[in-house]
Amino acid sequence: MIEVKNIEKSFGGIKILKGVSTVFETGKTNLIIGQSGSGKTVMLKSLLGIHTPESGTISFDGRIYSELAPDEKRDLRTEIGMVFQGSALFDSMTVAENVGFPLKMFTKDNNSKIQERVDFVLKRVNLTDAHKKLPSEISGGMQKRVAIARAIVNNPKYLFCDEPNSGLDPNTAILIDNLIKEITEEYNITTVINTHDMNSVMEIGEKILFLKDGLKAWEGTKEEIFRTDNEAVVAFVYSSNLFKKVREAYLKE
Amino acid sequence: MMLIRYITQIGRYFLMLKEIFNKQTKWSVMRNLIFKEIDDLIIGSLGIVAFISFFVGGVVAIQTALNLTNPLIPKYLIGFATRQSVILEFAPTFISVIMAGKMGSFITSSIGTMRVTEQIDALEVMGVNSLNYLVFPKIIALLLYPFVIGISMFLGVLGGWMAGVYGGFTSSDEFINGAQLDFIPFHIVYAFLKTLIFAMLLATIPSFHGYYMKGGALEVGRASTVSFVWTSVTIITFNYILTQLLLGS
Structure with missing residues (x-):
């Protein structure tokens, strides 16, 4: 489990994350969604230790990252697996x-x-x-x-994926999404996926965190996202007619 | 403002040097990286160094011969001047400036591309000390750089001898006598000492510019250019300081 408490991060005097708190659960595919510039990537890079938040804490199963010694941080990183947007092979x-x-x-x-x-x-x-x-x-x-x-x-304990299916055709994208979900369940990993692909949300989203302007605007499950009346979420997730119809069909059921 | 930026960069460079020697990569992995860097940086430079040294040595001999118009000046000075120019300056300093372009841009662009494509982030996320992994093998490989300069010295003098003798400017005996005249062994020590320092600059300054670059493909090209400029400036500056310290006093 990864617990994030009130993290803030700025670049060049502009606050990108404005006090985000959440919990990413073990054995689940946790998704961070939001528009471009909402702070998703900064959030993910802060979780990975690539960016250091100015305030707030990130704890990995009780180990607060900012309080670890450099060697302990490196040891913790060996428990982390990361899939970069461009693969970074x-x-x-x-x-x-x-x-x-x-x-x-x-x-x-x-x-x-x-x-x-x-x-x-x-x-x-x-x-x-x-x-x-x-x-x-x-x-x-x-x-x-x-x-x-x-x-x-x-065998990492934590798996992070930054837009894992960007630039892929729809079939391959679904294959990659399902593969991540299967691996998460099979190895009981805490998986955090950064995406703005609504197909991924519908396919594998078990816990969803919606960021808007550096703030947590909403969080919930895939089922809850169909029923939410949060305006920001509805405007973002159901911006396409296809998803609007999917939602209507779900609600009718 | 600009001064503060330069001081910040210099401070950052020294912090980088410190970090390179922190948390060493496993020897079994490092050994392979060192061999790869020796191949890329040392073996891969031999051809161009040999070519340039041979022909520049030849040109130095011809230029010297053409400037010896006074019949009272002995012809063996051609060999003497060629040896002194090649050993003291051309091989250690000017080959290093050329290597700042060849090796330096290779180092900056390869590390810079790794930065742009998030490969350095991938190393860090895995818990690898990326500076040690990327720069340390280059430093070790460049400990062999004096051998490159040794070859350059030999070929430079050989080129001078061939141009002098086969160009009809001097006889072989005269050239060889001149090349042996007033030989001071400390000049070789001086040349190799500065070569070692230039080797460290060649390994670390381009790495610094590649490692800390930001942006995309265009910035990789820009970083390579900036790295070449700064490596050359530093080499020339250190050349002056070392010459003053080792030969001037």
Whole structure:
């Protein structure tokens, strides 16, 4: 469980996060949604420790990040898996080397054990024939799957995904969403996904945090988002006719 | 305001140097990174260094010969002047300035691209000390840089000898006599000492500009240019200071 209490973050005197508090639950896909510029990415990067909030606390199962010693912070980071928006695979490494990288860095496993684990996670993300390819030689969807495999290879407790299905075709996007949800449940991970894709919300959103202008404007479950009369949420989520109709159909049921 | 910015950058550079040596990457991983950097930075530079050194050595010999118009000045001065120019300045300093362009822009653009594509963030999120992982192997690889300069010295003098002898400016014996004349072994120590310092500058200044860059592809190009300018300026400045300290007093 990740508990966020009243975090604030500014850049160049402009407050981006204005005191956000929430709880991201274990074993669930927690989604952060909101318009561009609402503070989603800053929120995610603050959770990851890439940005340091000016006030407030972030605790990982009771461990308050800002109070940890540098070594403890690095140890905590080994419990984190991250899927970046652009995949962030290392260009100079093959798919197998990318996936095995966290194991090579942080475990004492020998090469055959690492290879075994790499094979297992690549199979888990349905990539069995790309081991020796470079990231530039595979498609965007495959790169995302490699990034997911790398993020889960050392059994993380926390998985963060920044717009995991951006730039993907609808079929691949749904595959990636479902893969993240399955992995979250299978390994009982606290997963936080930053997205503005409403398909993801409908498909895998178990807990949804809606940010607007750096503030928590709403939070709830996928079911609750259909029934909410929060104007900001309704304006954002049901901006397309398709989702309006989905909502109407859901409410009729 | 500009002065404060420069001082801030210098402070940031020294903090970066400190961070490079914090929390070392596992040796089994680091060893491979060092070999890769030796291949990219040292082996990959040999061709251009050899080419430039050989021909510039030749030009130095020809220029010296063409300026010795007084028949009382002995021809062995061609060998002497070539040796002194190549060993004292051309090989250590000017090859380093050229390497600031070749190696430096490679280092800045490769690290800068990693920054833009969030690969450095990925390292940090995993708990890797990204500065140690990216810059430390470059520093170790560049400890071999004096070998590159040694090759440059040899080829520079060889180029001078070939241009002098085969161009008909001097005889082989005269050139070799001149090249051995008044040889001061400390000049070699001086040349390699400054080469080692330039190697550290070549590894760290371009890394600094790549690591702390912000923006996209355009900024990567801009950072490479800025890195070349600052590495060259620093090399030339250090060259002056070291020459004054080691030879001037």
